[in-house]
Amino acid sequence: MNKEQLFEQIKLKRSFLCVGLDTDILKIPRFLNETSDPIFAFNKEIIDATQDLCVAYKPNLAFYESQGVAGWISLEKTVRYIREKYPEQFIIADAKRGDIGNTSNLYARAFFDHMDFDAVTVAPYMGEDSIKPFMTYLDRWVIVLALTSNKGAADFQYLKNAETGEQLFESVLKTSQTWGTTDNMMYVVGATKAEKLEEIRELVPDHFLLVPGVGAQGGSLEEVAKFGMNDMCGLLVNSSRQIIYASDGEDFAEKARNEAINVQLEMEELLLEADLM
Amino acid sequence: MNKEQLFEQIKLKRSFLCVGLDTDILKIPRFLNETSDPIFAFNKEIIDATQDLCVAYKPNLAFYESQGVAGWISLEKTVRYIREKYPEQFIIADAKRGDIGNTSNLYARAFFDHMDFDAVTVAPYMGEDSIKPFMTYLDRWVIVLALTSNKGAADFQYLKNAETGEQLFESVLKTSQTWGTTDNMMYVVGATKAEKLEEIRELVPDHFLLVPGVGAQGGSLEEVAKFGMNDMCGLLVNSSRQIIYASDGEDFAEKARNEAINVQLEMEELLLEADLM
Numbered sequence: 242m243n244k245e246q247l248f249e250q251i252k253l254k255r256s257f258l259c260v261g262l263d264t265d266i267l268k269i270p271r272f273l274n275e276t277s278d279p280i281f282a283f284n285k286e287i288i289d290a291t292q293d294l295c296v297a298y299k300p301n302l303a304f305y306e307s308q309g310v311a312g313w314i315s316l317e318k319t320v321r322y323i324r325e326k327y328p329e330q331f332i333i334a335d336a337k338r339g340d341i342g343n344t345s346n347l348y349a350r351a352f353f354d355h356m357d358f359d360a361v362t363v364a365p366y367m368g369e370d371s372i373k374p375f376m377t378y379l380d381r382w383v384i385v386l387a388l389t390s391n392k393g394a395a396d397f398q399y400l401k402n403a404e405t406g407e408q409l410f411e412s413v414l415k416t417s418q419t420w421g422t423t424d425n426m427m428y429v430v431g432a433t434k435a436e437k438l439e440e441i442r443e444l445v446p447d448h449f450l451l452v453p454g455v456g457a458q459g460g461s462l463e464e465v466a467k468f469g470m471n472d473m474c475g476l477l478v479n480s481s482r483q484i485i486y487a488s489d490g491e492d493f494a495e496k497a498r499n500e501a502i503n504v505q506l507e508m509e510e511l512l513l514e515a516d517l518m
Numbered sequence: 519m520n521k522e523q524l525f526e527q528i529k530l531k532r533s534f535l536c537v538g539l540d541t542d543i544l545k546i547p548r549f550l551n552e553t554s555d556p557i558f559a560f561n562k563e564i565i566d567a568t569q570d571l572c573v574a575y576k577p578n579l580a581f582y583e584s585q586g587v588a589g590w591i592s593l594e595k596t597v598r599y600i601r602e603k604y605p606e607q608f609i610i611a612d613a614k615r616g617d618i619g620n621t622s623n624l625y626a627r628a629f630f631d632h633m634d635f636d637a638v639t640v641a642p643y644m645g646e647d648s649i650k651p652f653m654t655y656l657d658r659w660v661i662v663l664a665l666t667s668n669k670g671a672a673d674f675q676y677l678k679n680a681e682t683g684e685q686l687f688e689s690v691l692k693t694s695q696t697w698g699t700t701d702n703m704m705y706v707v708g709a710t711k712a713e714k715l716e717e718i719r720e721l722v723p724d725h726f727l728l729v730p731g732v733g734a735q736g737g738s739l740e741e742v743a744k745f746g747m748n749d750m751c752g753l754l755v756n757s758s759r760q761i762i763y764a765s766d767g768e769d770f771a772e773k774a775r776n777e778a779i780n781v782q783l784e785m786e787e788l789l790l791e792a793d794l795m
Contacts, residue, residue, distance in 0.1 A: 307628040371670050397690065404678065
C-alpha cells in the first residue's frame, strides 16, 4: 500500500484509527480460554467488530512472543485473517527491531515475506544499515521510532547535539528521512507530547506519523490533529487497551466496537474541520 | 548465573568465547535439509563440537524469526538442548528488543520464563523503563547496546552532547549503569572500534562487555583484550560466521571445532598474559 492508497482509505472510512492488538492472554475474557487458540479467537472478534471503523491494525509482537510458539502461530493466523478478509487494512508489526544490515534483512524477510505485514517499527540506534533493508520491498514501510510516549523517552531522545543544537529525536528525523521516501517511511511520535508535533511537522511535513499514547496513556486526539495533521491527514493514531479491553465479558466485541465508534466519530469531525473530506 | 560464576567458567574453559548461532537455512550444509529440523540439527552438532571451548552461545533471533513458526520451534529446542546438556553455558538471546515498560515486561517473560535464556540484548533508545523489566529476574541479565560494530553506528552513537560533551554511547553507558548492577547488566561494544574500549573501560570498569565483530567483521582479539580486559576478564567475545560456517560439507562440525580451538588457544594465551589464571 502506498501513501495515496492509505489516504484514500482514511477518507473512505472517515477514520485514521489504528487498533493495537496488544492481546494479553491474562486480560482477554476467560470464556475464550475454552477455544483452541484464545488469542486468535479474541483478535478475530475484535477485528470483525472494528474493521469498518479503522484503517490499520498493529499487533505488538511482545504479546505474542511471550506465549512462545503458540503465540507465534496466533500472530500468523491473525495477519492472514486480516489480509484475506479485509485486504484494505494496513497491518503494522510493532516489533521495534533493528540490527546490522544483513540481520535486518532477515527481519524484513520475517515480516514481509514470511508474514504479510505492510510495515515494521524499528529503533534507530544502530543507524542507516539497520533501517534500509526494510525499504527494499515495494509498498512496504519502515516506521522509525522518533519520540516515544514513555517516561524513559527523556533519558536519551531529548539530548541536545553540541554541533547542531538539535535534540536526538530531531537528528533521527532529519538524518533518517534522507534514507527513504514519504512512501516507505513513517515515524513513531508519542501523543503525550502533542505540542512537540508542531516542531516535528517542520522537519517532516509530508511523512505519515504513527501516534501511540492517545487514550489510556493520556494524549488528546484533538491536540494531535491540531498539531500533527497535514494535507493527506498524515496521521495514524493508535488505540489499544481502551478499545480491545472495553469489557471482559461476553459482550467484549460489541463494547470494543462502541469505543471504536466514539473514536471514529471524533476523527470524522477532525477530518471535516481540516477540510480533508 | 552471576558474574562470579561466569568468571569461574572462563577460568575453567580458558576461554571467553561466545559462539554466535546465526543459523541461516541457506548457508548450512545441504545434506541437513533431509532432517526434520535442519536448523536444530545444525545447532546441535555445532554445540556438541564447541561446548568445551566456549562459555556462551548467542542465537540471533532474526535468523529464527525469518523461518516463522518453524524457526521459533528450532530456537526453543536449541535453548532447551544447551540448558539440559551443558547447564554451565551462558545463553544470550540476541534480540535487540526494547519497548515501553509493560511491553518490555512481556519480552522479559518471553525470554526468561517461556524460554530459559540467561540474557537478552536490548536497544537503549527508549530509556530506563524499556530496560529495567529485564533486571527483575534473579541471575538474569540485560545486555545494552552501547557502541555497535556496523557502519550505521556513526549516524547517532557518536553525536556529541551539548551540555556534557559526551558522545551518545557514553551517555548511554553513564546513565544506564545507574539502573542496574555489574551482576545484571552488560554492554555490547563492537570490536571494530577496539581503541574505544579504553575510553569505555573508564566509564564502566567492572561490567562485562559483549564484543561482536571479531573475525569476519575485522576486529582483532589481541586489541580487544589489551583495551577491554579487567580483573575478572570482563569480556565475552562473539564469533559467528567464522566458526559455524567453517565448512559446508559433512565435516562442518569438525571444522567448526578446529576454528573454535584456534580462538580458544589465543584466548588462553591472553588470559595467561593478564595473569587471570
